Amino acid sequence: MAARVYNKNDFTVALEAYEAIPEMIVALESDLEILEAYLVENGQIELEDDDDDDDDDDGDGDDNPFVSIKKRLGK
Numbered sequence: 001m002a003a004r005v006y007n008k009n010d011f012t013v014a015l016e017a018y019e020a021i022p023e024m025i026v027a028l029e030s031d032l033e034i035l036e037a038y039l040v041e042n043g044q045i046e047l048e049d050d051d052d053d054d055d056d057d058d059g060d061g062d063d064n065p066f067v068s069i070k071k072r073l074g075k
Contacts (some may be wrong), residue, residue: 006013039045 035046036047040047
């Protein structure tokens with residue numbers, strides 16, 4: 001089988017990857033929900049109240065959901 005030769009000025013692969021980002025985000029969020037449900041079911045973490053206004057602004061960014069789970073696991 002011959003190796004494929006790519007034109008370095010052809011950005012179609014980059015464009016396809018860029019267009020796939022929303023789908024990857026949806027899959028990641030779904031995986032996170034499954035992981036969180038599993039950890040709650042096994043008593044590893046407790047669900048946080050959404051009504052809780054005690055925001056901890058310690059700068060580590062709870063925008064990343066995996067950081068939030070890691071903090072709740074105490075690691």
